[in-house]
Amino acid sequence: MQKIKLDFSNPEFIANPYPTYELIQENEPVYQDDSGVIYLTKYQDVVALLTNKNTSRRPPHHIKVLTEEQLRDNDMDAFLMNWLIFQDPPKHTQMRNFFAKAINPKFIRARASTITTLSEHLLHTLKKREQFDIVSEFAAPLSLAVVCDLSGLPPHENSFIKQYSDTITQNLDTGSPDKVYGTQTLLPMLRQFFHNYLADYKNNPQDNFLSYVIENNALLDEPLNETQIADATTFIVFSAHETTRLAISLSIYSLLRHSDQIELLKQQPTLITQVVEECLRFETPFNKLSRWTTAPIVINDIEIPSNTLVVPLLNAANRDPEIFKDPHRLNIQRDQLNLAFGKGIHTCLGSVLGRLETEIALQQFLKILPDAKLIPNSAAWGNITSLRYITRLIIENPHSHDSFHG
Numbered sequence: 001m002q003k004i005k006l007d008f009s010n011p012e013f014i015a016n017p018y019p020t021y022e023l024i025q026e027n028e029p030v031y032q033d034d035s036g037v038i039y040l041t042k043y044q045d046v047v048a049l050l051t052n053k054n055t056s057r058r059p060p061h062h063i064k065v066l067t068e069e070q071l072r073d074n075d076m077d078a079f080l081m082n083w084l085i086f087q088d089p090p091k092h093t094q095m096r097n098f099f100a101k102a103i104n105p106k107f108i109r110a111r112a113s114t115i116t117t118l119s120e121h122l123l124h125t126l127k128k129r130e131q132f133d134i135v136s137e138f139a140a141p142l143s144l145a146v147v148c149d150l151s152g153l154p155p156h157e158n159s160f161i162k163q164y165s166d167t168i169t170q171n172l173d174t175g176s177p178d179k180v181y182g183t184q185t186l187l188p189m190l191r192q193f194f195h196n197y198l199a200d201y202k203n204n205p206q207d208n209f210l211s212y213v214i215e216n217n218a219l220l221d222e223p224l225n226e227t228q229i230a231d232a233t234t235f236i237v238f239s240a241h242e243t244t245r246l247a248i249s250l251s252i253y254s255l256l257r258h259s260d261q262i263e264l265l266k267q268q269p270t271l272i273t274q275v276v277e278e279c280l281r282f283e284t285p286f287n288k289l290s291r292w293t294t295a296p297i298v299i300n301d302i303e304i305p306s307n308t309l310v311v312p313l314l315n316a317a318n319r320d321p322e323i324f325k326d327p328h329r330l331n332i333q334r335d336q337l338n339l340a341f342g343k344g345i346h347t348c349l350g351s352v353l354g355r356l357e358t359e360i361a362l363q364q365f366l367k368i369l370p371d372a373k374l375i376p377n378s379a380a381w382g383n384i385t386s387l388r389y390i391t392r393l394i395i396e397n398p399h400s401h402d403s404f405h406g
């Protein structure tokens with residue numbers, strides 16, 4: 001049989017990767033591409049990799065794509081290596097405990113009423129219109145406003161965070177040395193931005209994420225320096241709004257194509273927690289993770305040598321028929337655990353916020369726009385391969401005029 005092609009730049013694949021993932025799962029579940037990168041598509045293989053101690057989240061040569069010359073003169077490397085996600089134990093354990101204190105579940109759950117108010121405000125504005133884009137007009141402003149609010153960044157800074165986060169995510173995802181290297185021109189302003197706010201909250205602590213970061217840092221045996229804190233905080237703020245924007249948009253995309261499941265939810269509102277889980281399984285926001293082997297490992301009876309890049313494909317694993325019966329059907333009554341938040345030591349630190357925000361956004365969306373419909377083929381997808389990057393989703397609102405007539 002001819003080798004199945006895994007082409008992450010093919011628009012048809014980007015819009016619907018599932019038929020290709022299914023073929024690979026059946027024929028070559030541990031898939032190696034021409035450059036030697038290994039992709040995992042089975043649920044158990046992904047779990048085995050993410051819990052294997054002989055792997056690292058840190059690229060062996062740091063930012064592998066940079067040329068020798070670029071590596072000698074760059075700050076991007078140091079910037080990224082201050083991110084929690086690129087740490088290995090024991091530093092990872094210390095840093096994770098430190099950030100876990102600042103975004104603990106109690107602090108996050110206390111944001112529920114703010115998330116509800118922000119959702120209501122955005123949706124009541126949209127309710128007056130016949131058509132709108134739920135990604136850019138609801139999910140994006142909501143996720144941005146929530147993370148800025150909980151971090152202690154005032155609303156007028158939302159656009160700064162959005163602009164920097166979009167540019168950096170896009171540049172890094174290209175893997176192009178010039179784009180990755182070029183991103184460092186943004187760093188001085190970004191670092192200054194966080195330095196200023198961190199300094200303000202050091203002098204005048206409030207009930208927000210940046211204040212807790214400063215407070216907890218002072219308690220560490222070896223406190224992080226100002227740049228380390230600013231860089232690490234940048235990562236958390238960026239990851240919080242990118243993934244949540246996608247989670248909300250993709251969940252609406254899935255639900256509106258399965259009206260029977262919306263009906264079921266209306267009859268049994270307590271299913272909302274399972275709705276969130278099933279939507280995250282069905283269209284998983286974070287698609288490609290990456291690990292480097294630090295010693296030979298065996299996955300699905302295949303030996304993978306040391307120093308190999310192994311990429312778990314979460315959207316494939318979350319539709320593995322060995323784990324999920326009838327995997328291509330959205331079924332909000334499932335109770336199996338999915339891998340949307342990863343597994344092992346790097347399991348998402350913001351899952352409580354991601355779940356809470358998606359839940360409130362969906363509840364409010366279905367309440368305020370109960371007759372919303374998807375405009376067929378209106379979904380657009382960006383070329384960011386590590387994420388299931390939905391960029392547009394047009395919704396039709398048949399009762400847009402109700403609000404004018406009372």
Ligand code: HEM
Nearest residue numbers: 084085240243244247286289341342346348349350353354
């Ligand atoms: C529904 C929304 C979200 C999804 C689907 C998601 C998904 C993920 C996944 C799959 C990972 C593991 C990456 C890996 O193993 O390489 C991860 C890590 C992480 N996420 Fe999330 N995330 C979401 C929301 C958030 C939010 C709201 C925050 C911050 C408040 C956040 C902060 C983090 C951090 C800090 C890590 C790194 C953890 C570590 O390295 O120990 N995430 N996320």
